[in-house]
Structures are given as structure tokens and as C-alpha cells.
Amino acid sequence: MNKLKKIGALLSSAMLMTALAGCSTEKSDGAGSASSTAAVEQSKQPVKMETIRVWTNSGHTKELVTEMVGEYNSTIGKEKGIKIEYTVQGADYKQAIDLALASGQAPELFYVVGPKVDYVKRGDIIPIEELPRGKEFLGKYDGMLNRVAFTVKGKAYSVPFNITNVKLLYNKDLFKKAGLVDKNGEAKPPNTWTEVREYAKKLTNPQDKVYGIALPLKWGSYFDWELLFPWVSSIGHNSFNTLTGKYEFSSFKPALEWLMSIKEDKSYFPGPEGLDNDPARAQFSEGRVAMKLGASWDVGVLNDQLPATMDWGAADIPVSDPANRYKEFASVSDFISVSKTAKSANLEKVMEVYKWLNSDEFLVKMYEEGKYVPYDNRIIQMAKKLPKAKGWADFGHNEKIYLHHGQPTVKLEGNTHTQVFLKIWMGGVGIEEALADLDARYNAALDAGVKDGTIDKSMFVNENFDFRLK
Structure with a gap:
């Protein structure tokens, strides 16, 4: 039996050698060799390069993104046949993009300014679902796209990219000088709106040209x-209540009363009616204002545009009652949408660029360099270094925030809430009366919009949303 096995093995080996010899003989006629050479030559042929244009108005990220695009073009893009042409437009960005769309010269990808529904109605942007593997890509955003910033009539036209949150900016030097410190002698920001009023009054010194708040x-x-x-943290909903689907300005009566108390104390920088945001930030930067509400974009302002001449910080938003604190407001934004022009381009390559611009790698870099606060804490956890920009760490933690759902755009009759609030400040109307009137007019306009079909209220309502801070 063992001999038979050995003979079988020898025969198998002989047959294998014969087969290999036959293969060798076939190749020697030149046909196989030519085929192999052609395959090698084909693999060496350069991929077809195609340009994908991207427009934004993000001036504060221009240098960084341009650098990243250059690296992409020389590596990944070179391999995939993609060249990204990145352009940052100036102050006339919206006009420039609208003209480009109207003339058929729009880029394949661009940042949309204003309501997306307007661009969708004109057919200027296309849904992510229409891109190759678009639905698969959108899967990672499950449960996050039910906001008007991203979705129109059930289709996604962009995805979450960053958040803009609000903090209380405060001058640490002035706080220490006034004795507003903790047990370690460090500046102690106010926890409540009542304390903000008290601090502003104490910090105001017209003789030294220093004022409590701007x-x-x-x-x-x-x-x-x-x-x-900022007052959502005290009240538990926005002026348009996501939970009820109604405008409820009346709930913000305490906010207007607080504002009028600041006026009563005269603890604000002079001439607020004529004070715009840039001059107010300049006064804070120069150390003449002790406190100011500010958004995460102010980190760049106070470090680069209007470099602060003093030591400052950004504290969590004060509340009316620390025992009943709600989540802090944060506006969630996108970075890019897909133009109708993309239909005439290579959609595979457009999608590659879109994916890269929304990739974890891209978002992490934006955070590490202090350009954006990411929409997802996971991105922050992936970062290998903390942003160096002063104040960024204060804005960068977002454990206490909620992402704003947005609110309907109504065709309002009469003054807007901004105009009414200014009248309240000027003493032209009472708070309670004015807020009740706002509720009535805004809700009437909302009902009219729902009735004529211009407003889909379901996009802004979430009865199960929880504003409570756990």
C-alpha cells in the first residue's frame, strides 16, 4: 500500500512538471509575452486628471485648507486623477456664486449661503443621494440630518460639519482687580444672570473708562x-419652541427684564444703540469692557483680527437658577454642497472630494488648528494635539450643548422681534405687552405659511427632544 502511494505521488509530480513545461512552451511563441507586456504598459499609463472646483467664503481657514488641498493634490488626488481647485471668495461671495450658477460657470462644490430651499427650487444644488454611494455615505449621519440646514423634502443637500456655540467672555485682569476671584485668587466668572448684573455694576468705572458689559x-x-x-439655558426652549411647534417669545420675559436692569444700572459701554459688534469686540479686546457675550468665532477675532491686550477667558453661559440648568445653544453648520454643475463632471470624483472635505481627517485638522469646533465630540477625542489659540479650549468642549433645529421663515406682518426688542430697550413699549404681540403675529404668520404650503413645520418640531442637562 505504501509503495502504491509513492508511485502515485511520483506520477502526480511528473504530470505537474509536464503541464508546467507545456505552459512554458506556449509562452515562447510570443503571444503570451505580448499580452503580459501590454498589461504592464497599461498599468503604467497615467490616470486621467480631472479638476473639481470648490468655492467657500471661509477666509479664516483659507491658508490651512489651501495647504491641505495642495497635499491632497500631490498624493491622493494624483493617484485618483483628481485635482482640487480651491477658491475663497470675498465679501461679495453670495453674489459671485449666484452669478456663476446663473451663467453655468459654477463650481462642482460650494458653500450655500442662506436657506437651501431656495437653491433646491431653482435646481442649483443636487442631493447627496444622487452621488455614487451617496446613501452609504449618509449612513454615518443617521439621526442628524433632520434639520433644515441639511435636508429639504426628505433629501440631504449637505451634512453636519461644525458648531457655533456661545460663551460669556470676561476680562480676568479686571475681575482680579475688583476682587471677583475664587479661593485661589483666580478670576471667577458669574454663574447666574443676577451675578452678571452685580458684577457689571461693580466693574463699571466711568472715570477709568471701564464698563461692566458691552x-x-x-x-x-x-x-x-x-x-x-444664551437664555435658552435658563428657559428650556428657543423662541420657536421645538417641542410645541409654536413661537413662545413670552417665555423670554426674564431675559428682557434682565437687559433692562443693566440699563437701569448704567453698567454698559456707552451708546449701545449705535454700537456694532466689531467695535464692541474691539473695546473688550482693549480692556475697556469687562464682559461680553460671544460666539466661538470670537476666538479668531480676539487672537488674530483684534488681538486682546489683556488676559481673558470664556465661561459657560450663566443661568437664572443653577438647580434648573438646561443645555446650551449651539448652531450646527455644514461646509459644502453639490452644485448642478457636478452632473456634467465625473460624479465618482466629485464624491471622492466631497467625502474628503467631510472626512474625520479633515475635521480633526480643522479642530487641531483652532478653526472650527466639530459637531461630534468623537472628532475632538481623535485629535492628537489641542488647539493653541487662546480661548479655544473654553469653547471647544461641547458636553453641555444641544444642536439647534432651526426655525421656520415666516412672512411676518409688522415689526420683527429684533425691532420690537429695540423698542423695549428705548422704553417705547412694555415687555409683557410686546412679547404677547410677537407671539400672536409670529404664530399667525406660521399658521398662514403651513396653510399655503410654504412652510413644512414638521422639519422644525421634535416633541421628544430633551433640553434638560443631565
């Missing part, structure tokens, strides 16, 4: 970013 009422977004949004 109120840039001339800035068109003041009453949103520095009053309504």
Missing part, C-alpha cells in the same frame, strides 16, 4: 446671539 444693539444679530440663544 451691548452691541446696532448689530442686527445681537438679540438672537447675545440674548435669546
Whole structure:
């Protein structure tokens, strides 16, 4: 039996050698060799390079993104046949992109300014689902796209990229000088709105040209970013209540009363009615204002645009009652959308660029260099270094935030809430009366929009959303 096995093995080996010899003989006629050579030559042929254009208005990231694009083009892009042409437009960005879209010269990818629904109606942008493997890509954002910033009529036109949150900026030097310190002698920011009022009064010294707080009422977004949004932490919902689907300005009566108390104390920088945000930030930077509400974009302002001449910090938003603190407001934004122009380009390559611009790698770099606060804490945890920019660490932690759902754009009759709030400040109308009128007019406009089909209220309502801080 053992002999038979050995003979079988020898025969198998002989047959294998014969087969290999036959293969060798076949190649020697030149046909196989030519085929192999052709395959090698084909593999050496350079991939077809195609340019994918990207436009944004993000001036503060221009240098960094341009550098990253250059690296991409010389590595990944070179391998995949992609050259990204990155352009940052100036102050006339919206006009430039609208003209480019109207003339058929728009880039394949661009940042959308204003409501996306307008661009969708004109067919200027296309859904991510229409890109190769678009649905698969959107899977990583499950549960995060139900916001008007990203989705129109059930289709996604962009994805979350970064957040903008609000803090209380405070001058540590002035706090220490006034004795507003903790047991270690470090500046102690106020925890409540009552304390903000008390601190502002104590810190105001007109003789030294130092004032407790800056109120840039001339800035068109003041009453949103520095009053309504910060006070959500005390009230538990926005002026448009995500839980009920109604405007509820009346809930913000304490916020207006607090603002008027600051006026009563005269503890604000002079001339708030004529004070815009840039001059207010300049006064804070120069050390003449002790406190100011500020957004995460102010980190760049106070480090680069208007470099602070004093030691400053950014504290969590004060509340009315520390025992009933709600989550802090944060606006979630996107970075890029897909233009209708992409349909005439290589959609595979457009999708490659879109994925890269929203990749973890890209987001981590933006955070590490102090350009954006990422929408996801996971990105922060992936970072290998902390941003060096002063104040970034204060804004960078987002454990206490909620992501704003947005609110409907209504066709309002009469004055807007901003105009009414300014009238309250000027003493032209009572707080309770004015807020009740705002509720009535905004909700009437909301109902009219729902009725005529211009507003889909379901996009802004989430009855199960929890504002409570756990």
C-alpha cells in the first residue's frame, strides 16, 4: 500500500512538471509575452486628471485648507486623477456664486449661503443621494440630518460639519482687580444672570473708562446671539419652541427684564444703540469692557483680527437658577454642497472630494488648528494635539450643548422681534405687552405659511427632544 502511494505521488509530480513545461512552451511563441507586456504598459499609463472646483467664503481657514488641498493634490488626488481647485471668495461671495450658477460657470462644490430651499427650487444644488454611494455615505449621519440646514423634502443637500456655540467672555485682569476671584485668587466668572448684573455694576468705572458689559444693539444679530440663544439655558426652549411647534417669545420675559436692569444700572459701554459688534469686540479686546457675550468665532477675532491686550477667558453661559440648568445653544453648520454643475463632471470624483472635505481627517485638522469646533465630540477625542489659540479650549468642549433645529421663515406682518426688542430697550413699549404681540403675529404668520404650503413645520418640531442637562 505504501509503495502504491509513492508511485502515485511520483506520477502526480511528473504530470505537474509536464503541464508546467507545456505552459512554458506556449509562452515562447510570443503571444503570451505580448499580452503580459501590454498589461504592464497599461498599468503604467497615467490616470486621467480631472479638476473639481470648490468655492467657500471661509477666509479664516483659507491658508490651512489651501495647504491641505495642495497635499491632497500631490498624493491622493494624483493617484485618483483628481485635482482640487480651491477658491475663497470675498465679501461679495453670495453674489459671485449666484452669478456663476446663473451663467453655468459654477463650481462642482460650494458653500450655500442662506436657506437651501431656495437653491433646491431653482435646481442649483443636487442631493447627496444622487452621488455614487451617496446613501452609504449618509449612513454615518443617521439621526442628524433632520434639520433644515441639511435636508429639504426628505433629501440631504449637505451634512453636519461644525458648531457655533456661545460663551460669556470676561476680562480676568479686571475681575482680579475688583476682587471677583475664587479661593485661589483666580478670576471667577458669574454663574447666574443676577451675578452678571452685580458684577457689571461693580466693574463699571466711568472715570477709568471701564464698563461692566458691552451691548452691541446696532448689530442686527445681537438679540438672537447675545440674548435669546444664551437664555435658552435658563428657559428650556428657543423662541420657536421645538417641542410645541409654536413661537413662545413670552417665555423670554426674564431675559428682557434682565437687559433692562443693566440699563437701569448704567453698567454698559456707552451708546449701545449705535454700537456694532466689531467695535464692541474691539473695546473688550482693549480692556475697556469687562464682559461680553460671544460666539466661538470670537476666538479668531480676539487672537488674530483684534488681538486682546489683556488676559481673558470664556465661561459657560450663566443661568437664572443653577438647580434648573438646561443645555446650551449651539448652531450646527455644514461646509459644502453639490452644485448642478457636478452632473456634467465625473460624479465618482466629485464624491471622492466631497467625502474628503467631510472626512474625520479633515475635521480633526480643522479642530487641531483652532478653526472650527466639530459637531461630534468623537472628532475632538481623535485629535492628537489641542488647539493653541487662546480661548479655544473654553469653547471647544461641547458636553453641555444641544444642536439647534432651526426655525421656520415666516412672512411676518409688522415689526420683527429684533425691532420690537429695540423698542423695549428705548422704553417705547412694555415687555409683557410686546412679547404677547410677537407671539400672536409670529404664530399667525406660521399658521398662514403651513396653510399655503410654504412652510413644512414638521422639519422644525421634535416633541421628544430633551433640553434638560443631565
